[in-house]
Amino acid sequence: MSVTKMVYPLYQLGNPQLRIFRPNWFLTLVRPGKEQPPDTVQFRIPMDMTKYDVKNYLEKIYNVPVGVVRTRIQFGSNKKRNHLNQRVKKPDYKVAYVQLAQSQTFTFPDIFPEKGRTPKEGSMEEMQEKFMEDEKQRQKPDPRRGGVTEWFGL
Amino acid sequence: MASSSSLGRVLTLCKRFQSVFRISPAISVQHCAVNLKRCQNNLLSEKSFLIASSWITPISFVGQHRALHTTVSRRGLEEFFDQPENWGEPNVKSGAPWTAKQLRTKSNEDLHKLWYVLLKERNMLLTLAQEAKRQSLQMPSPERMKKIERSMVRLDTVVRERETALRLLQTGQEKGRPGDWRRNVFGYEYWYRFKEYTIPWYMNKRHERKKFYTPHFVQPHIRLRIERFLRERARKVNLKRKTLAKLKERFPQMKLPSS
Numbered sequence: 001m002s003v004t005k006m007v008y009p010l011y012q013l014g015n016p017q018l019r020i021f022r023p024n025w026f027l028t029l030v031r032p033g034k035e036q037p038p039d040t041v042q043f044r045i046p047m048d049m050t051k052y053d054v055k056n057y058l059e060k061i062y063n064v065p066v067g068v069v070r071t072r073i074q075f076g077s078n079k080k081r082n083h084l085n086q087r088v089k090k091p092d093y094k095v096a097y098v099q100l101a102q103s104q105t106f107t108f109p110d111i112f113p114e115k116g117r118t119p120k121e122g123s124m125e126e127m128q129e130k131f132m133e134d135e136k137q138r139q140k141p142d143p144r145r146g147g148v149t150e151w152f153g154l
Numbered sequence: 155m156a157s158s159s160s161l162g163r164v165l166t167l168c169k170r171f172q173s174v175f176r177i178s179p180a181i182s183v184q185h186c187a188v189n190l191k192r193c194q195n196n197l198l199s200e201k202s203f204l205i206a207s208s209w210i211t212p213i214s215f216v217g218q219h220r221a222l223h224t225t226v227s228r229r230g231l232e233e234f235f236d237q238p239e240n241w242g243e244p245n246v247k248s249g250a251p252w253t254a255k256q257l258r259t260k261s262n263e264d265l266h267k268l269w270y271v272l273l274k275e276r277n278m279l280l281t282l283a284q285e286a287k288r289q290s291l292q293m294p295s296p297e298r299m300k301k302i303e304r305s306m307v308r309l310d311t312v313v314r315e316r317e318t319a320l321r322l323l324q325t326g327q328e329k330g331r332p333g334d335w336r337r338n339v340f341g342y343e344y345w346y347r348f349k350e351y352t353i354p355w356y357m358n359k360r361h362e363r364k365k366f367y368t369p370h371f372v373q374p375h376i377r378l379r380i381e382r383f384l385r386e387r388a389r390k391v392n393l394k395r396k397t398l399a400k401l402k403e404r405f406p407q408m409k410l411p412s413s
Contacts, residue, residue: 007331022269022313028280029234031288041231044284061270064230106231111285115242148223 006048025049025057026095031108036097038105039067043096047073054096067101233274234281246294253300254308262316269309276302341368341376 006024009015028044036042045054051069058064098153100106119125141150185264198328240246259267279299286293319325336346355361368376 010352012352022310023264023273026273026276026280028277028284057194061228061273062230062233097270109235109241111235111241111282112289112291127364148406 018092024055024115025053027054027057030095037099039103039105041098041100041106043098043139045071045094045096047092047094049096052097054098058098065101065104067099069099070097071095195350234278236278236282240294243294244292248295248298248301252305252308254312255311257309262313265309265313269306272302272306272309276306282364336366337368339368339372341372341379 006020009018011018011118025046027077027123028075032042043054049057049071051071054069055066058066072096073092076092076137078087078089080088080090082088119129141147191304236246252268252273257268260268276299279302283293283296283299284411317330318328321330331347333345334345336342351358398410
């Protein structure tokens with residue numbers, strides 16, 4: 001049913017509802033730039049998706065209770081210029097603000113937590129870390145001078 | 155290398171199917187690791203998972219005595235992110251992409267389910283990539299994106315192949331969308347694909363202005379195009395002949411290629 005380019009059949013009053021199998025749409029969950037209410041989830045969606053499409057997508061595929069969906073199109077700037085003075089276009093994208101039903105809340109999690117990794121003995125990473133530490137030690141000023149810079153004579 | 159990658163793929167796919175079929179993680183992963191081949195063959199068939207988990211989850215026998223799984227995943231928005239163990243890791247292991255040959259062995263239901271598995275994985279990777287860009291950090295194992303993309307393209311190709319085969323057998327039509335060979339204003343013949351309209355073509359005022367013939371005054375331009383094409387072809391042939399002549403002069407014992 002669904003291929004790389006979606007061809008929509010003509011709709012006239014009384015036609016059966018359009019069913020899409022194997023949708024070719026991919027959503028990106030993004031961290032909101034501005035503070036959003038706790039039940040709002042922000043997505044970047046393809047330009048040809050509608051609010052109803054987003055609602056059905058999340059309900060059917062992800063089993064998420066969706067209340068309301070609001071969309072807007074973000075214009076990607078055409079102002080920046082490259083080394084040939086040609087304008088470089090940043091692509092436009094559509095943003096969907098999805099409010100969850102059944103008073104559910106969602107906070108964007110921290111996907112890149114700091115993990116203290118100790119490199120195993122005899123490995124490259126261990127040698128590199130040791131080298132970097134030695135370099136830093138060499139760059140530090142003499143601790144006996146008590147924080148006074150090298151510029152002063154004594 | 156191949157075995158480890160296939161094991162990795164089986165494990166990752168097993169993990170993905172945990173989320174869909176709600177099997178207790180430790181047992182199914184071990185089961186997959188032990189019976190690698192069987193997992194690979196019966197990866198998408200419900201039976202093998204049910205044999206493993208029949209004493210874990212409730213089953214019901216419907217119709218032809220085939221055990222039916224009744225639990226549904228309730229993960230929701232968690233599926234936009236990787237498993238919490240993988241957060242912050244610099245590398246995440248993933249297996250090889252699906253090849254068209256492997257996909258052709260799968261049934262239609264299996265391909266349909268696989269499409270959604272790949273779709274969810276792709277959404278997860280897109281979320282991860284965007285968040286990494288936001289935090290100015292590197293995305294762990296970005297090669298996964300290409301693997302998923304290629305797998306999905308191959309899946310689509312296989313499904314389309316099956317659709318065309320079925321259509322040819324049932325109706326004798328090669329293409330699903332009707333079309334015709336038409337000539338455009340510039341003298342080119344192209345495959346014009348029909349579009350659905352509410353009114354017939356002779357009532358469509360805008361469609362009347364579109365010309366499906368080449369006017370008489372375009373003939374000189376077509377002639378110039380033909381001349382240019384012939385000149386280019388002659389140039390290529392001459393160049394080949396001259397290079398061979400030069401080589402023959404330099405290396406007299408050389409054997410000329412047959413082409």
